[in-house]
Amino acid sequence: MFRLFKHYVPHAVVWLALIEFIALLASAEGAWHLYAHQAGFDAGALNDRGLPLATFAIANSLAMMATGMYGVEALRSMKFATARLLAAVSLGVIFLSVLGFLLPTATLWRANSLFAMALAIAALFAIRLALTQTAGADAFRRRILVLGAGPRAARLAALAAEPGSGLVVAGFVAMSGVERAVPGAVAREAIPNLSDHVVSLGAGEVVLAMEERRGSLPLADLLRVKTTGVHVNDIASFIERETGRVDLATTNPSGLIFSDGFSAGQRISRASKRVFDIVASLAVLVIGLPLIVIAGIAVKLDSRGPVFYRQPRVGLFGQSYDIVKIRSMRTDAEAAGKAVWASENDPRVTRVGQIIRKLRIDELPQTWCVLKGEMSFVGPRPERPSFVAELEQQMPYYAERHMVKPGLTGWAQINYPYGASVEDARVKLEYDLYYAKNYSPFLDLLILLQTVRVVLWPEGAR
Structure with missing residues (x-):
């Protein structure tokens, strides 16, 4: 997950947005050359049209965000993404028309805009089609290992099972004999080396979901896991990051007091x-x-x-x-x-x-x-x-x-x-x-x- 101004965004979504932004810039540039060729004039230097190209790409990127093009449904369904893409382009046209009326030099000419919109729709459609036909939603799913097999761990299992979830639970480790809410969990005693177990499962993150931490937190194991480059997180912070909610069931006052945040009053x-x-x-x-x-x-x-x-x-x-x-x-x-x-x-x-x-x-x-x-x-x-x-x-x-x-x-x-x-x-x-x-x-x-x-x-x- 990429933390952007204290809000977490999946890495794959950031890369997709960047690729599509570049595609919008390329569409505007291609439209400029196409129109120049048809009208019979020199396209000129790239610096001379930098602002119109940027406004075209930024306006349509914002419109795509506004219509939910980077939401779960649009990332999983080509039909849904196509409908929202057309709505996004329509919003982009409206915004650019208003901006062109106020600042004519900040936008593409009308003929250029028409060509650019057509090229953009084709390019963005091709990108989304390639995504859904190859990696699909799996490109946005992350593998985690859960330490715990009680009710808290079961909550993570339910979260991963939700439609459109960005998670794959690679496994559960029962840290005590009383944790029995998750069937198939591996007992901690059966794992010789926890860090090797994490690596063998291909997990990119370990989530602490034990019912009782006092005296049972495997600090030496977690330190070894951390030094292998695998992120370690507690369940409250993990659920907050994944759902965009402060989970009342797992949050306590000390967690809110000592956590980063609550800066709106600055x-x-x-x-x-x-x-x-x-x-x-x-x-x-x-x-x-x-x-x-x-x-x-x-x-x-x-x-x-x-x-x-x-x-x-x-x-x-x-x-x-x-x-x-x-x-x-x-x-x-x-x-x-x-x-x-x-x-x-x-x-x-x-x-x-x-x-x-x-x-x-x-x-x-x-x-x-x-x-x-x-x-x-x-x-x-x-x-x-x-x-x-x-x-x-x-x-x-x-x-x-x-x-x-x-x-x-x-x-x-x-x-x-x-x-x-x-x-x-x-x-x-x-x-x-x-x-x-x-x-x-x-x-x-x-x-x-x-x-x-x-x-x-x-x-x-x-």
């Missing part, structure tokens, strides 16, 4: 995030104002009641504030006066509400809260005070999610779209803690790009 990070929020919220409010007006008129015509509604939410450091949204439910949605979890196909949602929720138009007025500093564009989604009081009693570390500003979109929202129960809130908390622990501008950018995917392919928006 002065430079906080200042840069605030500057982005101000600029972006002003832009969204100006550009989105016509949509807000149209949606407001539609809501007024569709059902009785106000266009907007306010609702108290818990924000930074547990402070309460009011969010503003376009009303998408009936005015009697909570007639009993008790907070109710949203549900899929919620009958309280109006006809217009269903549309504006799927398109996230109902969220646009919340950019006013971002401008005021009560929210950020990226962060954990704020919950209602009554839900927070309940959840803080039922699960550990829930208050820690309020150490960063709530956001319009977040790591939990792009990875786990539903949140209609206490168990769903627990999973979302694991994603929120991961975001708070591993915050970086790069992670914010990744979340914003992936939010485009969620909007384009809404998976049960509520």
Whole structure:
């Protein structure tokens, strides 16, 4: 795994993205020469067109990230990858058209762009076809050896067995006689040399998943394994890296205290995030104002009641504030006066509400809260005070999610779209803690790009 600004990305995905970026540059360069040959002029020096080539490659690379081209499904299915590729190219065309209108010299000419898009689609399709027909998903799978054969080790076995998993468990080593949750585990006494065993299995990483470490941690063996170049990791850090979640079942307070992370409150990070929020919220409010007006008129015509509604939410450091949204439910949605979890196909949602929720138009007025500093564009989604009081009693570390500003979109929202129960809130908390622990501008950018995917392919928006 490659650690990019505190967020882990599989090496194979990084290499694939780099290869495809080079393919985009080559497509733009090939299109330039093709057009020059047809029009009968000299192509000129490469330095003279460096900026247009770069903007073409960067725009389409970002569009591919936004449409999920580097997700598990796109890496395993050629059909899925092709559909997302066409969507990515469409997004790239839109972005380059806007950029070309603002900065004409920063983009390719229209004829060049047409040729470049055609060559890019062919090149990227060929790369993905070669990937799926040769290595397939196995190119993105890593072999691990698990030390332990109890319930924790069984969790890793289940994680490796999930569809699209990037793991292959090469073997389990039962470190004590009481660990019997994983059948077929090899007893530690039956292995003469643990480091040789790791090498013979071709494992690139050893994961500690023992139920009890005190007095049983094989330090000498682990040191020998480490010196052979094999990475050694504990189960909590491993699950966090693989799933993008802080696993509550294996995490303890000392693990969070002494681990690297939780730097979102540092002065430079906080200042840069605030500057982005101000600029972006002003832009969204100006550009989105016509949509807000149209949606407001539609809501007024569709059902009785106000266009907007306010609702108290818990924000930074547990402070309460009011969010503003376009009303998408009936005015009697909570007639009993008790907070109710949203549900899929919620009958309280109006006809217009269903549309504006799927398109996230109902969220646009919340950019006013971002401008005021009560929210950020990226962060954990704020919950209602009554839900927070309940959840803080039922699960550990829930208050820690309020150490960063709530956001319009977040790591939990792009990875786990539903949140209609206490168990769903627990999973979302694991994603929120991961975001708070591993915050970086790069992670914010990744979340914003992936939010485009969620909007384009809404998976049960509520």
